[in-house]
Amino acid sequence: RKRLVYSCGKRGWAEMASLLQAFADHTGGFEDVGEDELPTLERILLADDLFLMALLSGKKEVPEEFAGGSVMDRLMSFSKTWRAGG
Numbered sequence: 556r557k558r559l560v561y562s563c564g565k566r567g568w569a570e571m572a573s574l575l576q577a578f579a580d581h582t583g584g585f586e587d588v589g590e591d592e593l594p595t596l597e598r599i600l601l602a603d604d605l606f607l608m609a610l611l612s613g614k615k616e617v618p619e620e621f622a623g624g625s626v627m628d629r630l631m632s633f634s635k636t637w638r639a640g641g
Contacts, residue, residue: 556585559593559600568604574611575600578633592624599627 563575582588588596598620599607609615610627611634621627 556588556593559596560584562600566604568608571604571607574634574637577637578630581633582629588626589624592626595621595624596626599630 560576560579563579564572566572566575579585585593585596602610602621606615610617610621611631617627617631
């Protein structure tokens with residue numbers, strides 16, 4: 556989990572890094588993400604920023620590999636209410 560939290564800040568876009576770091580904080584450093592969802596979370600965090608932004612904005616369909624479990628749903632829901640810097 557620590558490695559996943561660390562990877563949130565290592566993004567090409569500062570905005571995506573801020574969003575993902577805030578999501579990690581919101582989930583207690585991913586402590587409330589189940590063991591069975593960690594592989595899905597890792598795949599999400601490996602995605603390109605542009606692709607991930609298109610998913611979160613609803614411009615692209617969530618691929619099957621991200622749809623397993625609730626972590627993508629939780630990230631999408633969080634991204635709709637999150638505001639940078641606040």
